[in-house]
Amino acid sequence: MIVEVKEKTVLCSACFNVTVSPLCPICADPRRDATQLCVVEDPRDIVAVERTREFRGRYHVLGGALSPIEGVGPEQLRVRELLARIEADEVAEVILCTNPNLEGDATAMYLARLLRPLGVKVTRIASGLPVGGDLEYADELTLGRALEGRREVDA
Amino acid sequence: MAQYRDEGVVIRTIRLGEADRIVTMVSPEHGKIRAVAKGVRKTKSRIGARLEPLSHVSLLCWQGRELDVVTQVELIDAFRPVREDLHRLGAAMTMLEIVEQFSLEHHPMPELFTMLVRALETLERTAAPMLLGAFCWKVLALEGFAPVVDSCARCGEDGELVAFDAADGGFLCRRCRRGQAVSPGAVELVRRVLGGGLAGVLGEPAGPAAQEMEHLATSAVELHLDRRLRTTRHHLAEPSASSAPGGQGA
Numbered sequence: 001m002i003v004e005v006k007e008k009t010v011l012c013s014a015c016f017n018v019t020v021s022p023l024c025p026i027c028a029d030p031r032r033d034a035t036q037l038c039v040v041e042d043p044r045d046i047v048a049v050e051r052t053r054e055f056r057g058r059y060h061v062l063g064g065a066l067s068p069i070e071g072v073g074p075e076q077l078r079v080r081e082l083l084a085r086i087e088a089d090e091v092a093e094v095i096l097c098t099n100p101n102l103e104g105d106a107t108a109m110y111l112a113r114l115l116r117p118l119g120v121k122v123t124r125i126a127s128g129l130p131v132g133g134d135l136e137y138a139d140e141l142t143l144g145r146a147l148e149g150r151r152e153v154d155a
Numbered sequence: 156m157a158q159y160r161d162e163g164v165v166i167r168t169i170r171l172g173e174a175d176r177i178v179t180m181v182s183p184e185h186g187k188i189r190a191v192a193k194g195v196r197k198t199k200s201r202i203g204a205r206l207e208p209l210s211h212v213s214l215l216c217w218q219g220r221e222l223d224v225v226t227q228v229e230l231i232d233a234f235r236p237v238r239e240d241l242h243r244l245g246a247a248m249t250m251l252e253i254v255e256q257f258s259l260e261h262h263p264m265p266e267l268f269t270m271l272v273r274a275l276e277t278l279e280r281t282a283a284p285m286l287l288g289a290f291c292w293k294v295l296a297l298e299g300f301a302p303v304v305d306s307c308a309r310c311g312e313d314g315e316l317v318a319f320d321a322a323d324g325g326f327l328c329r330r331c332r333r334g335q336a337v338s339p340g341a342v343e344l345v346r347r348v349l350g351g352g353l354a355g356v357l358g359e360p361a362g363p364a365a366q367e368m369e370h371l372a373t374s375a376v377e378l379h380l381d382r383r384l385r386t387t388r389h390h391l392a393e394p395s396a397s398s399a400p401g402g403q404g405a
Binding site for chain 1: 166167198199201202203204205207208209230233238239241244245248249251252385386388
């Protein structure tokens with residue numbers, strides 16, 4: 001069984017998701033919006049975003065995040081492939097969906113700086129409080145970011 | 156098992172199991188600390204956000220045989236302006252790497268720790284271009300590797316210093332020169348950093364002499380550590396042309 005998984009799975013040739021066909025089901029689906037590209041660190045993050053059912057675009061898996069202290073630079077990530085896709089696929093918006101930690105934030109800042117000259121809209125996922133949680137138990141950094149990213153309530 | 160309290164600056168974290176992390180920190184009283192932080196990768200963890208690299212925290216830990224266990228964390232400073240600027244973040248990561256390399260487990264290092272926190276606080280206030288270079292020289296001086304800057308490190312003559320060789324212990328005159336050639340501006344900067352003129356140097360703008368001073372400093376640190384610094388290899392602040400196809404977008 002485990003051997004079979006190892007033999008059959010490959011990386012999608014477009015987004016580098018884990019799949020059993022040359023193109024993953026998301027990249028092969030013509031109903032997905034090709035103008036929106038969600039950049040994630042890891043194939044498992046695709047599963048997490050898909051569960052939200054909020055996103056109808058496509059993905060790009062970087063294969064990690066920048067970490068100077070561990071010696072991971074842009075060359076070790078699929079940054080070149082991302083740029084090539086943005087050029088070829090007429091992407092209008094890139095959503096930077098890396099982890100909200102030091103490495104993920106640094107990766108998002110780096111990519112934003114790299115992508116902006118290409119004339120593509122670059123957005124970063126919001127950061128805030130978990131639904132169903134209690135405000136008094138929130139840590140100061142998360143709550144601070146949630147306050148900073150507040151928005152007007154449409155009533 | 157004993158419980159202890161200390162401060163710490165988080166250097167790095169690595170994933171452990173399902174939701175834990177091993178956190179490497181430096182502290183004034185316990186030197187380098189490696190401790191398990193349980194459940195911090197879950198979004199509901201209150202201490203996860205506080206144990207990100209660069210955070211200055213106050214800690215309560217249980218001492219373990221190999222790894223300690225973090226039980227309480229309070230945030231002293233997260234250095235947000237540093238995190239949100241790739242250039243400053245790059246300098247801060249190099250400082251963390253250097254301090255980690257100079258620290259040992261269970262060896263108190265109050266001066267080195269204070270120096271790190273002060274440097275990070277300075278970086279939080281201003282993007283001082285010479286901070287990293289100055290920090291390296293100060294750390295070297297603290298560890299007993301201060302370079303000779305007032306006269307030639309080989310012959311002791313007072314004339315003009317034109318080269319730097321870390322193995323010789325400092326700057327060299329025209330006759331003894333070997334190693335790296337240096338400009339008078341860079342020599343003067345190092346002299347001021349080590350001679351009590353640090354505040355003045357930090358207020359000055361970037362320039363070729365500043366770059367040279369930083370380069371000399373990091374290579375001297377590398378020589379004394381006997382290893383290359385990983386964090387100086389990638390300059391996050393300037394997206395490199397090599398990662399863009401045909402140099403586009405860089």
